[in-house]
Amino acid sequence: MSFTYVKQTARDGSEYIEITGLQSRQSRVSVPDSLEGLPVRSIGSHAFAERSFLRELIVPASVKTLRSFAFYACQNLERLSLHDTTDDYYDGVIRQCTGLRQITIEGSGENFTLMKQMLADVDMALRFRLLLGGKEIRLTFPEYVSEAREDTMARAIHFSTWGSGIAYRECVTKKNIDLSEYDRLLPRLTDYDFASAAEISLDRLMFPEGLAAAAEKQYRDFVKERSERILKLLIGQEDVQAVSFLSAEGLIGKEALEPSLSLASQKGESEICAVLMEEQKKYGSGGTVLTLGDFDF
Secondary structure, X not given: OOEEEEEEEOOOXXXXXXXXXXXXXXXXXXXXXXXXXXXXXXXXXXXXXXXXOOOEEEOOOOOOEEOOOOOOOOOOOOEEEEEOOOOEEOOOOOOOOOOOOEEEEXXXXXXXXXXXXXXXXXXXXXXXXXXXXXXXXXXXXXXXXXXXXXXXXXXXXXXXXXXXXXXXXXXXXXXXXXXXXXXXXXXXXXXXXHHHHHHHHHHHHHOOOOOOHHHHHHHHHHHHHOHHXXXXXXXXXXXXXXXXXXXXXXXXXXXXXXXXXXXXXHOOOHHHHHHHHHHHHOOOOOOOOOOHHHOOO
């Protein structure tokens, strides 16, 4: 893999590498932690900007600095992996990365500076996978919309914000995530952003670090009452793991089974069909019991 780079000198006199560009066109890129015997500590401004071929990018723990617009407008970038040792974050690093589906951050659980800065960088929804000292937490932060309106008579600019994305972002400080406050925000979201509400509910139930009993009940009730709509989302995402979880936890309503089986069959999702048919057996012989032979894959 071919990178362009320059040698830089830190304030203490030590030398390090700053990546300035990428010459290959691979969809999965792993940045090295050293080049020419020197640590890679920085990704330069616009280093990977507008690389439409990028789908996954892995940044090592050696990197401390992400400079302005480092990954700007990588619109097909889906997965980004970093470490909490990267805490010098400049403006616009992930701006216009509209396809970004998951950001993984590994760390000690004591430094959330990187996460906070990334959340402040964009108003689009961001989904984080946090690997913290053997524990895994998955958190989605919904989008929000800001608007600036000029009041010429008062010679002032008024700012308005819509959406719960700001409230969710305020749960994160440089040193901590207030999970109890995060969990209390679900009712703000359910009426207008169902997909995010479903994603948050499933992630908190499947990875329940710091999940209080009352919050767990709230999420379980939300999922079970809307299991047909949630299954429709999961079938579209081909998410067998989440469907299996719903089944194992008894969170699929009986009325959701037939339409969900039909949809999974239309999509050719045989594994999901198998899970749903096993779920169907739990309700006994009171209705039509389907087998894999009833579907065309």
